[in-house]
Amino acid sequence: MDKIDSKLLSTLGLHEIPQGAYNIRKNGQLLGRNSSANIVIESKTDNPGINIRIASNTRGESVHIPVIVTDAGITDLVYNDFFIGENCDVLIVAGCGIHNTGATASGHDGIHTFYVGKNSRVRYVERHVGEGNMSVEKVLNPVTVVHLGENSTMILETTQLGGVTSSIRKTEADLDKNAVLDIRESILTDFEDCATTEFHVSLNGAGARANVVSRSVAKGNSFQRFDSNVEGNCDCTGHVECDAIVMDRAQVVSMPALKNTDSNASLTHEAAIGKIAGEQIVKLETLGLTQEEAEALIIKGFLS
Amino acid sequence: MRMLTLKNIKFSAQENGEKVILENISFEFRTGMNYVITGANGCGKSTLAKIIMGIFPNAGGQILFNGQDISNLSITERARLGIGFAFQQPVRFKGITARMLLEQASGKKLTTAVACDYLSTVGLCARDYLDRELNSTLSGGELKRIELACVLARDCPLNIFDEPEAGIDIWSFNSLVDIFSKLKSKNRTNIIISHQEKLFRSADEILLIKGGKIALSGAPSEIMPKLQNFGNCDRLRGENGQN
Numbered sequence: 148m149d150k151i152d153s154k155l156l157s158t159l160g161l162h163e164i165p166q167g168a169y170n171i172r173k174n175g176q177l178l179g180r181n182s183s184a185n186i187v188i189e190s191k192t193d194n195p196g197i198n199i200r201i202a203s204n205t206r207g208e209s210v211h212i213p214v215i216v217t218d219a220g221i222t223d224l225v226y227n228d229f230f231i232g233e234n235c236d237v238l239i240v241a242g243c244g245i246h247n248t249g250a251t252a253s254g255h256d257g258i259h260t261f262y263v264g265k266n267s268r269v270r271y272v273e274r275h276v277g278e279g280n281m282s283v284e285k286v287l288n289p290v291t292v293v294h295l296g297e298n299s300t301m302i303l304e305t306t307q308l309g310g311v312t313s314s315i316r317k318t319e320a321d322l323d324k325n326a327v328l329d330i331r332e333s334i335l336t337d338f339e340d341c342a343t344t345e346f347h348v349s350l351n352g353a354g355a356r357a358n359v360v361s362r363s364v365a366k367g368n369s370f371q372r373f374d375s376n377v378e379g380n381c382d383c384t385g386h387v388e389c390d391a392i393v394m395d396r397a398q399v400v401s402m403p404a405l406k407n408t409d410s411n412a413s414l415t416h417e418a419a420i421g422k423i424a425g426e427q428i429v430k431l432e433t434l435g436l437t438q439e440e441a442e443a444l445i446i447k448g449f450l451s
Numbered sequence: 452m453r454m455l456t457l458k459n460i461k462f463s464a465q466e467n468g469e470k471v472i473l474e475n476i477s478f479e480f481r482t483g484m485n486y487v488i489t490g491a492n493g494c495g496k497s498t499l500a501k502i503i504m505g506i507f508p509n510a511g512g513q514i515l516f517n518g519q520d521i522s523n524l525s526i527t528e529r530a531r532l533g534i535g536f537a538f539q540q541p542v543r544f545k546g547i548t549a550r551m552l553l554e555q556a557s558g559k560k561l562t563t564a565v566a567c568d569y570l571s572t573v574g575l576c577a578r579d580y581l582d583r584e585l586n587s588t589l590s591g592g593e594l595k596r597i598e599l600a601c602v603l604a605r606d607c608p609l610n611i612f613d614e615p616e617a618g619i620d621i622w623s624f625n626s627l628v629d630i631f632s633k634l635k636s637k638n639r640t641n642i643i644i645s646h647q648e649k650l651f652r653s654a655d656e657i658l659l660i661k662g663g664k665i666a667l668s669g670a671p672s673e674i675m676p677k678l679q680n681f682g683n684c685d686r687l688r689g690e691n692g693q694n
Contacts, residue, residue, distance in 0.1 A: 426542045429506055432526040433536040434555045448546035
């Protein structure tokens, strides 16, 4: 592992080789893997990618599966399936860092499927980072599919803070009885970046709850599209919130959609697109910040 | 010692549908004194405060801070020279916590104990608030106290408070008077925009703005009886149909 690898891994939340289970992938190849007593990682035999099997009653353990791409011209596609047993409480950290200083585009498409067992709680953190040659495409198209069993909870935190020139992020989830899905997305785009996110959440079991919150900042000439579809098929609650700060000539399209097939479903959404409020900048200037420092702090807080 | 000198400050603008005019406002604010500026709604009190901070431009005249002409300096530059400002209606921020704002105000990382001290001084149960976002989940009164705590964290030679009592309950109101006394004992200068008689009594000097001018100024014992002729506080407030 060289300095660029370490720096990329650190931006993905890894400051050293993690304890417990991990799988580190670099330029389409395995860089390191470790299974633990309760968490087994194995290569798929049919497709590129891995199966992660977490035994029932595994609590307080974590899995790290970062991907780094440092060569130009790499297009990596993996299928990672997570089989999480019952009564678990685990942290899963994934993400992709692309450092492309070459002349041709590089990218990574990760297709992650989660089968979350009854009464389990999963916190899934996914970070996406792009750096290197500004004019070369760094493409990330993650797909996340979540099947939440009875009384299970998933907190899904996705962060993509600049450098990714093009991304289409798709998330699909279905929730059984009393399952909870809490999605928090943070996106920052700049220059000519283009980012699309699509959420499809089906609330199928009575008492299921979903909260989809997206906060984004679009700078430069960048473009973002936010499509969220929440479907209530029972006595359930769903809420969608998308809040975007636009700067320069950036554009955001926000399309929160709700649908019920059962009259007991309670679904709400709120969406806002706008510049940083002038009064927020003035307030921070009275604390001694310059306009640029004030904008940076507002954006940092907004996306945190 | 002179802390702040206003020379012939002029301003004219439409604000919330009302014309606000200030004409040749001149005054000297001395170091280590508490000043209360009062007057009817729309008379230009807040406007004058914002002109001192650089939030509104002065259409004419000169502002000297510790002898330095700051008339053309930005808000940031005035803040860095040592002018603190508490807004009448504090702004909300999604994602910025009380701790983050206090650290920006003080210009350094704060230990939890120090940050809690600032919040406790303004009557907030500190640990509950330190990591709260300054968003719509906070009430106006809570935000107002955090706003005051930020001014304390800045520890500036000159502090401007725009209606600090608004949204503050009676218990906190007494604490508010103590805060101004403590700042004064540290030789800080406070300019307080207010309608409250209790704050009038704690001031070293009261200024009444009327008709775009300083109509009266002097010690509370001298000015407060005269305020009757201009309408008492409630009437001052009610002149524009607001209470």
